Amino acid sequence: MSDADLRVVAGDSNYDVRPGESFTFGRAESCTLRIAPDDSSVSRLAGEIERDGSVWFLANRSGSRPLAVVDRFGLRSVLAPGSRAAIEGRVRVVLDGARSHELVLHGPEPAAQPDVAAVTGQPTSAGEGVLVNEQDRLALVALFAGYLQEGDRYDPNPKSYAAAAARLGWPRTTLVKRIEYLRSRLVRAGVPNMQGWNALSALAEYALTTGLITKEDLRLIHR
Known part of the structure; x- marks a missing residue:
């Protein structure tokens, strides 16, 4: 797996997706990863992973069902039908059907934060000095x-x-x-x-x- 590739982990299966390739998942037999073919709560084409320029994206290809995206902190957001989100680092995708199905995406790590010394203005002080034992x-x-x-x-x-x-x-x-x-x-x-x-x-x-x-x-x- 090169730095430009993205890895998809579903249970015990691993898939490496390379630039120029598309990875689809859903209930349909035509998907790269077929999920719960007998569960009509899962869309036939639920989502697609593809690279646009230098960025990997997760796109919701369903016409009616949202996808849940869980970031590296454990916070969940909803990706509405027709929307897409950039993939940075380790991201989990949850499809809710008769039971939940989870994919783990391993994309490029987030870009380095800017040099704090080069940032001007008052420093952020929210929460500063609060000790947590x-x-x-x-x-x-x-x-x-x-x-x-x-x-x-x-x-x-x-x-x-x-x-x-x-x-x-x-x-x-x-x-x-x-x-x-x-x-x-x-x-x-x-x-x-x-x-x-x-x-x-x-x-x-x-x-x-x-x-x-x-x-x-x-x-x-x-x-």
Whole structure:
């Protein structure tokens, strides 16, 4: 596999896609990868992977069914019919039918970030100075473990406080107070969306994209 190629992993099967080639997947026999031929919830032509210039793209070729795209942080987005998205690094694609089907795409790594020293203006300070200790991290992993899982265990939604506390063997009130105190510190440090009806989802996005918790931290709740 060269640096210009893209690899598709589906279960135990690997496919290397080269520039100039197209990789299709769906229910139809004509697809490169045939998925669930007897499941009418899966589109006959669900998606296509192809290179345009120097960039690999995932395109939704279905006329009615969305695709779910899971980035390297475990965050899920919806790719609507007719839309496409660039593939950078490791990306998971989920097709929901009678059961979920997952493809793992290994594309080129994201471009290097610009040299911070060359960027002018005030530095970003949101969240700066907020210390997260081991107990905070345990609470975050228990709440957001679903984002860190893969396959059938992947669930891009926060657990309930009760379920997360039970996983740790803590009283529910202990977990709630720890998370609320962490959110209040982040608010004071300028992190947006830490209050309101969607605060837990926003906290999950913050914890995942800043690296506060990673897949390796699942070991903390699996001991």
